[in-house]
Amino acid sequence: MWQTLKIEWMKVKNYRTFWILLIITIVSIPAFNYSIYDFGNNSFPKVRGQSLFGSPFAFPDVWPMVTWVSSLLFIIPAILIITLTTNEFTYRTHRQNIIDGWSRKQFIYVKIFEVLLLSILTTLVVFLTCLFFGSVLNKAPDGVSIFKNIQYLFYYFVQMLSYSSIAFLLSMFIRRAGLSMGIFFIYMVMEQFIVALMRNKYHQDWVNYLPEEVNDKLIPSVFERLVTSPDAKKNWENHIPIFLGLAALYLIIYYVVTTWRFRKADL
Amino acid sequence: MKNILALNSITKFYGKIKALNNVSFEVPEGSVFGILGPNGSGKTTLLGIVTDVLKATSGTYSWFDEQPSEKQRRQLGTLLETPNFYHYLSGERNLKIAAAIKGKDPNDIQRVLELVRLTERKNSKFNTYSLGMKQRLAIASCLLGDPPVLVFDEPTNGLDPAGIAEIRQMIRQLSKNGKTIVLASHLLDEVEKVCTHVAILQKGQLITAGNVNEVLVNEELVELGASDLERLAGILKDLSGVKQVKHYENILQVFFNNGTLDLGSINQYCFEKGIVLNHLQLKKKSLESKFIELTNNASN
Numbered sequence: 001m002w003q004t005l006k007i008e009w010m011k012v013k014n015y016r017t018f019w020i021l022l023i024i025t026i027v028s029i030p031a032f033n034y035s036i037y038d039f040g041n042n043s044f045p046k047v048r049g050q051s052l053f054g055s056p057f058a059f060p061d062v063w064p065m066v067t068w069v070s071s072l073l074f075i076i077p078a079i080l081i082i083t084l085t086t087n088e089f090t091y092r093t094h095r096q097n098i099i100d101g102w103s104r105k106q107f108i109y110v111k112i113f114e115v116l117l118l119s120i121l122t123t124l125v126v127f128l129t130c131l132f133f134g135s136v137l138n139k140a141p142d143g144v145s146i147f148k149n150i151q152y153l154f155y156y157f158v159q160m161l162s163y164s165s166i167a168f169l170l171s172m173f174i175r176r177a178g179l180s181m182g183i184f185f186i187y188m189v190m191e192q193f194i195v196a197l198m199r200n201k202y203h204q205d206w207v208n209y210l211p212e213e214v215n216d217k218l219i220p221s222v223f224e225r226l227v228t229s230p231d232a233k234k235n236w237e238n239h240i241p242i243f244l245g246l247a248a249l250y251l252i253i254y255y256v257v258t259t260w261r262f263r264k265a266d267l
Numbered sequence: 268m269k270n271i272l273a274l275n276s277i278t279k280f281y282g283k284i285k286a287l288n289n290v291s292f293e294v295p296e297g298s299v300f301g302i303l304g305p306n307g308s309g310k311t312t313l314l315g316i317v318t319d320v321l322k323a324t325s326g327t328y329s330w331f332d333e334q335p336s337e338k339q340r341r342q343l344g345t346l347l348e349t350p351n352f353y354h355y356l357s358g359e360r361n362l363k364i365a366a367a368i369k370g371k372d373p374n375d376i377q378r379v380l381e382l383v384r385l386t387e388r389k390n391s392k393f394n395t396y397s398l399g400m401k402q403r404l405a406i407a408s409c410l411l412g413d414p415p416v417l418v419f420d421e422p423t424n425g426l427d428p429a430g431i432a433e434i435r436q437m438i439r440q441l442s443k444n445g446k447t448i449v450l451a452s453h454l455l456d457e458v459e460k461v462c463t464h465v466a467i468l469q470k471g472q473l474i475t476a477g478n479v480n481e482v483l484v485n486e487e488l489v490e491l492g493a494s495d496l497e498r499l500a501g502i503l504k505d506l507s508g509v510k511q512v513k514h515y516e517n518i519l520q521v522f523f524n525n526g527t528l529d530l531g532s533i534n535q536y537c538f539e540k541g542i543v544l545n546h547l548q549l550k551k552k553s554l555e556s557k558f559i560e561l562t563n564n565a566s567n
Contacts, residue, residue, distance in 0.1 A: 007367045015355050087353070095320045096351035100368040100408075101341035104319070267320040 004102070004110045012084065021080040025122060029070050030129045033057075036069050037133065056222060058138035060148035066130045067156035068219045070122070075185065077118050077160065078167035082180045085111060085171035095267050108172075108262045112255060115168050119161040126156055155218035158247050162215045163188075169254045172262060188212055214246045269332060271296050271416055271447045272317060277326035279312055285471055286312045289326070292466050292476040294449055299442045301462035301479070302451040309471040310451040311348050314420050318345050330416075341369045344409030345418040350401040354394040358385055358404050361393055362411065371412030379407040382437075398425035406434065417441060420451045435461055487528045492518040492546025493537070502540045506533070518546055 012018040037057050056065040088094040097107055130153070131146075140146055167184050174180045191212040198204040208217060220228065220236070228236070272294040279287040287309045294300045302310050315321035317328050318340060330339040352361040362376045380386045383403035388396070396404065402425045409417055419438070423431040438461050442448055452458050458465055459479070466476035475482050493499040496519060500512050503521055511522040530549060537544055 003367075007364060010360070010364050010367065011353060011356075014357075014360060015353075017355070091353055092349065092351040093353060095347070096365075097368060098320055098337075099318045099340065099345045099347055100365050101337050101370065102368055103337040106337070264322065266315075266322060 001110065001113065004106050005113065008110055008114065017083060018080070021076070021083065025073075025076045025080060025118075026125050028073050028076055029122065029125045030132065032073055033066050033069050033129055033133065037137065055138050057133040059134040059140045059146045060144055062130050062134040062138070063149035063152040064219060064225060065222060066133060067126060067152040068221055070126045070129070071156060071159050071219055074160065074163040074188075077122055077164050078184055079181060081115055081118065081164050081167045082171045082177055082184065084114065085168060086175060086177040086180055089171075089175035090177065098267060104263045104267075105259075108259050111168065111172075112259075115164045116161065119157055119164055122160050123153060123157040127153055152219060158244065159215045159218060162211070162247050162251060165251055165254045166211065169258050172258045209246055211250050214243050214250070217243045218247070269296050270294060270329075271298075271331060272449065273329050273332070274313075274317070275327045275329075277313065277316060277323050277328060279309075279316060279321065279471075280324045287316075287323075287471045288473075290468070290471070290473045291326075292473060294447065295464070296447055297442075297445060298464045299438065299448045299450060299462045301458035301465040302449065302468060303453070303455065303458045303465055304451075304468035305453055307470075308453075308468040310453075310468060311420055312471075313468070314345075314347055314418060314449070314451055318343070318347060318418070320347070341371075342414055343416045343418055344411065344414040346405045346409050346422060347418070347420050350405030350408075352393045352401070352404065352408075355392060357390045357392055358396065358400075358407075359389040361404065362408055365408045366411050369412055369414075375411055375413070379410045382410060383407040399427060399430050402426055403430070406437075414446075416447045416449070418449045421453070422450065423452075423454070423457065487523045488550045489521045489523065489528065489530070489533065490515070490518050490546060490548045490550055491521055491533070491537075491544060493542050493544050495542070499537065499542055499544075502537065502542065506536055520550075 037055075040056065056062070088097075094107065098104060134140060134146060166187070167180070170184050170187075171177075171180045174183065191210055195207045195210060195213045198207040207213060217236075218240070270293045274291050274293070277287055277290045278285070290309075290313065302313065304310050312321060316323045317330070317335070319335065319337075328335060331342070333339060352358075353364070356364075359376060359380065362379070363373055366373045366376060377386070380389050383406055385400060385403055385407060388400065393401070393404070402422070406419075406422060409419070422438070423434050426434060435457070438448055438450065442461070442463075450458070450462060462479050464477065465479050465482050467474040467482070491499060491503070496514070496517070500514070500519055503509055503512050503519070508523045508528065509521055510524055513520045513522075528549070530547060534544060534547060
């Protein structure tokens with residue numbers, strides 16, 4: 001795997017688009033969080049320079065806050081994944097790699113590994129962003145562990161891995177960059193629309209378990225967290241293992257299907 | 268002699284279309300093996316299957332008498348259809364990737380770039396290359412690490428006449444150095460000029476395979492000229508071994524049964540009959556007419 005990964009590195013290390021997208025992926029996380037932080041800071045009433053509600057960017061709320069804000073940026077790493085994957089099809093280098101002596105397994109496994117690496121990277125950036133907002137921009141409240149609520153970081157990782165994997169699955173099947181991005185984006189929006197419609201209008205619960213929504217459920221939006229009753233919160237917490245389990249199941253399905261197809265099909 | 272490549276009843280369907288029908292043949296070590304056929308006859312499909320980018324519907328193949336795997340593919344230098352490289356990387360960087368995948372020494376890159384005369388442009392991005400340069404880079408990639416077997420699919424595609432001659436010269440040189448070469452082509456004279464063995468494909472059907480001299484020549488052709496062609500034609504009909512005499516411009520084309528031809532005795536025979544030849548030349552039957560004949564017979 002190490003040797004294969006080194007070759008993947010040779011493919012991207014002199015590729016400008018890769019670096020631009022990677023830097024945008026990394027920088028957008030603290031930048032977007034800061035703009036939300038700044039907006040919140042200047043928009044709500046303050047008493048003696050302190051926000052009336054307490055800052056959502058202070059420990060321990062910073063974990064659900066920053067992970068939620070960052071998760072809205074899911075499209076950026078997805079574009080990176082789609083670009084790198086569909087490039088192989090555009091240049092037909094997926095064939096050449098096999099002809100030159102990779103097994104089909106090697107090709108697909110290293111791509112999956114890259115999706116995993118990118119999700120780890122964004123999670124790391126989110127972790128550092130949380131620490132920065134929690135400790136530097138806000139004073140940590142006394143007596144509260146800064147690691148309280150850190151489980152949201154793990155939820156964020158699962159979310160990113162899932163969304164990036166959907167992007168990867170689409171690139172492997174569609175093989176064209178523009179079309180993959182379009183369908184990925186439309187799917188992500190459509191699912192939200194269907195979920196909103198079915199849940200709010202027809203009170204259907206099964207929509208909670210759709211591929212995107214099951215991940216969305218892991219990190220409630222800041223608005224949801226403000227209005228949720230303690231009972232509903234308890235209920236949500238009880239469902240976390242189900243959401244995680246289903247997210248894992250979806251991941252397994254994506255990868256089994258993609259790997260199987262790539263190993264059996266004509267390239 | 269061991270077989271480098273052996274195909275055993277390879278059949279391939281694309282949906283309902285049968286691209287290859289039960290194709291079997293062997294490529295002996297040290298041969299230059301031509302796969303000859305018109306466009307769409309299944310040549311690239313065949314090479315795609317043995318390099319694992321396509322899956323056969325049925326049938327098996329082996330490289331070096333072993334079960335096929337990626338390890339054997341690293342022993343081949345393969346150019347399939349079009350040169351496939353990362354457009355945004357330079358020629359040299361693309362070769363570094365190829366060398367790493369093949370497990371070959373990257374120090375060999377300068378040598379192969381020199382061989383295809385791309386050293387000066389090695390730092391230019393692939394997408395700035397002309398069609399011929401792309402093709403030459405692909406050939407350079409095949410030569411990395413000096414593999415014992417080369418697989419070329421239409422290697423002279425996109426090259427100018429000088430480039431074509433160079434590639435043919437290179438193929439002959441590689442063959443002289445003991446390499447086994449599998450060469451797919453729709454160009455008859457390409458196969459005739461460089462191959463020792465040939466398999467002829469038509470519409471996915473293997474028409475014939477074997478030694479080039481056996482497959483492509485079963486009669487011999489001599490061109491004769493004299494001041495009185497009519498009289499010459501008359502006496503040649505009585506010469507033993509003659510199958511057919513044809514007028515062709517201002518000479519005669521005379522077809523002989525295989526193995527009966529002897530230029531010296533033809534000359535002597537004519538002289539004894541009182542005819543002085545002013546032209547006597549041995550010609551094999553042109554491959555083109557042979558090829559059309561072979562493929563026509565199969566379709567009838």
